[in-house]
Amino acid sequence: MANQNVASSSEMKLGNGCVTISMNKLQRLNEIHNIGGGGGGDGDGRTGTGTRMSSWVESMRASSPPRSNNKTITTTNNNNNNNNPASVSQTQNHNQNSWIASHPSALTMLEEIKNASKGKQIVMFLDYDGTLSPIVEDPDRAFMSDKMRFAVKTVARYFPTAIVSGRCRDKVYDFVKLPELYYAGSHGMDIKGPTKITKQKKIKNAVMYQPAAEFSPMIDEVYTILVEETKSIPGVRVEHNKFCLSVHFRCVDENNWDALADQVKVVLTEYPKLKLTQGRKVLEIRPTIKWDKGKALEFLLESLGYPNANQVLPLYIGDDQTDEDAFKVLRDRGQGFGILVSKFPKETNATYSLQEPSEVKDFLRELAKWKRVFMRRDGR
């Protein structure tokens, strides 16, 4: 990526040389350039060793492992055996084992979770992509399986359940198709609860909250500009998620990642009220308001009537950098458990881990099964 700090002329070129930018945009560009996160197992902002790198694109490139290889991402191997495959593999296994030891599988920790829920209401929060559906190339085809849907439906019978996603609420609803759930789309900026019918057969208005509603015209405008500005780069996809946008890198040739990131950042120089965050091979454009998946979790707990830590055990399952905001809220409140879905060691505020969506399904099923038996035993 071009070094944006060394410009001495009144304008400079970025990336592939196609983008020209004047100096009065430079400061803003540098701000945008400092997006959070380091590298990640799938370009999601984290590295196996916790290293934070200055450039997201560089770190994504450095740390995206071949998908067939389930081993860890990077190693801090200082013993002069860096070129020895056996030694690197040993270090990888060691990293993997020590990460699993510090973030045990939620499946093996079920008893602890059940015990912690004694006298409390479990509330379930579920991310969508990479948690309920496997990561695929085409964002429009990230379907969840019928078995997963059934597992979510079953768990929602016993515990209030919310889907918290970066996608727009309607789109994630189209995938999940369960009207009894709460949905928080656009990274929690678009929240809606299930519509309820009271015993008197009256429709009770659903919970509804859109803290970024005023940004809607700006997001529409930036969407149109980004589609136009990036259309020459093969494989790029700009996704409109109502109160935020996603620029997908997954199908873009790695040689074009720098140029694409530069294009996005240049567009954002004109929009100081928008910021960039990163996910799995995606750059996300969002309003600068102090609202994220963690705030959405707190809002939902309050709306459900559980502002108090003593009455509730929130469980949040997610795979992405943006889910860390929710994991951190739980950790800071000393309440509930964050569960990270990952095969790779990652820096995380989650307490437990699950390797992939199929394990999420097993976990949900086990939890629902336990509650069913428990309720039957109690004659409820």
Ligand SMILES: O=P(O)(O)OC[C@H]1O[C@H](O[C@H]2O[C@H](CO)[C@@H](O)[C@H](O)[C@H]2O)[C@H](O)[C@@H](O)[C@@H]1O
């Ligand atoms: O919060 P989430 O529900 O996890 O949404 C985050 C982003 O998920 C989607 O992108 C990711 O999944 C795609 C389909 O598997 C994949 O192609 C892409 O590379 C991933 O980044 C969604 O398309 C984005 O809009 C969401 O922001």
